[in-house]
Every structure is written in structure tokens, then in C-alpha cells.
Amino acid sequence: MYDVVIIGAGVSGCAVARELSKFQVKACVVEKEEDVCCGTSKANSAIVHAGYDAQNGSLMARLNVLGNEMMENLSKELDFPFKRNGSMVVCFRPEDEKKLYDLMENGKKNGVKGLKILSREEALQLEPNLSDEVTKVLYAPTGGIVCPFNLTIALAENANQNGVEFKFNTEVMNIIKQETGYLLKTNQGEIESKVIVNAAGVYADKFHNMVSEKKMHIIPRRGDYCLLDKSAGTHVSHTVFSLPEKNGKGVLVTPTVHGNLLVGPTAIDIEEKEGTATTREGLDKVIEASGRSVKNIPMRQVITSFAGLRAHEDRHEFFIEELKEAKGFVDVAGIESPGLSSAPAIGVMAAEIVKDILDLKQNEEFQAERKGILNPETLSKEERKELIRKNPAYGNIICRCEMITEGEIIDSIKRPIGAKSLDGVKRRTRAGMGRCQSGFCSPRTMEILARELEMDMMDVTKSGGQSKLIVGHIKEEIE
Known part of the structure; x- marks a missing residue:
């Protein structure tokens, strides 16, 4: 019998595991793949968003800004690369500039610091390769970039060092409510737990719907990317966005913490929860849209393309709560962008909910620091x-x-x-x-x-x- 079983070893699940390891708890993470960071967390923009985009008053907005603020100190504790390179949202037409100002006002209400509107001339001083179409720019100095692999692995390793177990190649097939908690039927046998944390990414609706009559519907939203060689890594120094679209933040151009250049993603709703194949149509859109924001991108330097899936819930919000109709079942669901940015704060919030359910005591032996692989x-x-x-x-x-x-x-x-x-x-x-x-x-x-x-x-x-x-x-x- 575990106190807590976390379903999913992506960045959210590992963040929850690391925060729970600060308490005296018997906890386990179950993951259907062979390693951590094998789903949404392995294929994304690797951006730590400033927080101006999420709707003011939403949980998504609050956790984005808080997660952004936490990331720098966390990177020092857990020894993973993070850089506050700043981000830009570019506007192409004078008639769209009101949207840029609205975005800035929304960001200020969310608590984002340092936001300002730059003229074309001011923006070019910071980013000379902006396209000739750019008229004005929203500049966010708190935006950053991170390595999603290193972040997720660091959280998992530190949680494991502090006593959290990890079970891989373990797929949850069914969840049954019991008097003392829950019985998880997996392909590796049965597991009992007092509390379940549902951090299963695009599959979170599946597990939620096993225990709740209030159904959840998650749509896998595919994003295609192109990764360019390090020889193109200095083409921009900031993360350059276009104005947000209906399905997301649009196609971006950004350096990575390892010195490459990344362009993408698309935002295409699909039915297949494992549908990570790129398409010619998707990659063409990435190339076209990125070229509108930043000129002369050396696309001949593309070394690979890939696609990732975002767990888009119909209501476009994070759901981090104990279900009223299923006590002891805690959703960490609908974690799409800015999920990576919010992960540290998501971990804290979910762990606090579990702590209150189980009345957990502090783990006085908790070790906050972890050293990465020596380079x-x-x-x-x-x-x-x-x-x-x-x-x-x-x-x-x-x-x-x-x-x-x-x-x-x-x-x-x-x-x-x-x-x-x-x-x-x-x-x-x-x-x-x-x-x-x-x-x-x-x-x-x-x-x-x-x-x-x-x-x-x-x-x-x-x-x-x-x-x-x-x-x-x-x-x-x-x-």
C-alpha cells in the first residue's frame, strides 16, 4: 500500500514527485514508457514563458508566472541549464498593434514584470534579424529557455534520491475505488494506494473518467518543429513569437540552451494520442510562418524535424484539484503550454493538496540539491x-x-x-x-x-x- 501513486513521469508528474519527497511519504511514480520524459515533455518549445498570454484570473496564468519565478533557483539546486534570454512578440500591421497593447496589459495584470512595447527601431537594436514586416514588438525580459529533458530528469532523480520509487513499463489499465483508497490494475500487476495523482498528459482524461461522472475531454494537439544546427544558433538571441492565434502562441523562432536554433510549432488537433509523425504540410507552415517573423533563417541547416503533443482540454485551463466525487484522486490535467514553464509551481500546488489529504509531516532528511552529469x-x-x-x-x-x-x-x-x-x-x-x-x-x-x-x-x-x-x-x- 502506497500513500501516493503518481501516474505519469513527465515534467508535471516528476515535479509533483519531487515536491512530495519533501514530506514523509511512501510514494511511487508509474510510467507506461521505459523512462521519464517520453511524452509531451520530450517534444516541446523548451520555453519558460513570461506569462503575458494566459487569461488573467486563470490558474494557468497564476502558475505560469510563479513557475517562471521559481525556475532560476530550481536550476541552481538541481543543476540543469536555464537562461533568461527574454522574449518578443512581433506585430506586422499597424491595425494589429492594439492586440499587442492588450497582451501587455493582460501580462501586467498577471504580474509579469518589465513588459514594454518597442518601436521597430528599438527592437532591431536587440534583434537585427527581425523581418522587414515587423512594425512593433512586445518585449518580455523575464522570458527564458530551458532543456526540458534535463529539467524532467533532474526532478525525477532528486525525487528518487529522496525516496520516491519509479516503476517503468507499467501501464495502468484500470482504477478501482476501495474503502482504503484505490486499486490500480496494471500490466505488471496490482498496486494499492491511498491517493492517486493523475499526471498522465494526453491520457489524463482517460483516468479521470474512470473515477468521475463529470467527464473530461483532452484533445492531442500536434506541434511540428524544425531543429537547426548550432551554426545557426546565434541567428536570434531572444525567443521571437508572432501574435497568439486561436490554437496557441503561434510559430516561434528561438535559440536553445544548447546552442541550436528551433522553429515551430504548428497547432493541429488530432485524434491519435500517439500521433507524433510530422507532415510535409505542417513543416511547410513552420518554415513559412517563422520566415515572416525572422528573415534569412538558414533552413538548409535543419538537422532534424519532430512533432510533440499538447494535452489540450476543451476548457483551455489547468485542472489541479482533488475530485469532490472521488476523494483521494487528484487531477493534474489539461497541462498544455505553458505547462513546462508552470511545472515547478504545479508540483508545489499538487503536493500541498496531497499533504492536506494525508496530513503529511516534513521530511527532515530531504536533500534539495542534485548534481548533473559532469561535462x-x-x-x-x-x-x-x-x-x-x-x-x-x-x-x-x-x-x-x-x-x-x-x-x-x-x-x-x-x-x-x-x-x-x-x-x-x-x-x-x-x-x-x-x-x-x-x-x-x-x-x-x-x-x-x-x-x-x-x-x-x-x-x-x-x-x-x-x-x-x-x-x-x-x-x-x-x-
């Missing part, structure tokens, strides 16, 4: 030489594009909630995220995974499940 390039030449002398694996470059060493890959496998697949290593170290998109480093990374996890190379996967990379009758040749 030898952050060391001085002398420190790096000493590191390699002590551990030669840090002198063996495996991924040439991102200059990732064998030592970093081993660390990613051996740490709490370590990598078990190629994508798991990639999310933790960036091995395979460079220009060649793992064309060079995959075989060596597979060898390291097989060796460190004491498994057969034939069983190494790209992303768990049946995604094996070696198939056929070549096992004897490998051996």
Missing part, C-alpha cells in the same frame, strides 16, 4: 587532464558532433533512474543530438549500454519496448 568541457585544461588521468573514459570521445565522452555516457547509465536505451542516453548527455543525428555514435553507445547493463547487444533498444536496433540472424557475427 568535461566546463573544466579548465588542467582539471580536464586530471579527470582523464583518473578516469580515461573521459578522454574517449564517443559523439563527435556534441563532443560527448564515454565517461558521460557511463554516468548517464549508472546514476539514479539511469538510461536504459539510446534515447535515454541521448536525453541525458546529448550523444546523438548533433548534426549527424547519431549516425556515427550509435554503435559505440550501444556497446557501452550492453556492457554497463550486462545485456546482449541484440536487446539494446532505441526507446524501449520493441524498438530494437539489431534484428535478423547476425548475433553469431557480432559475438
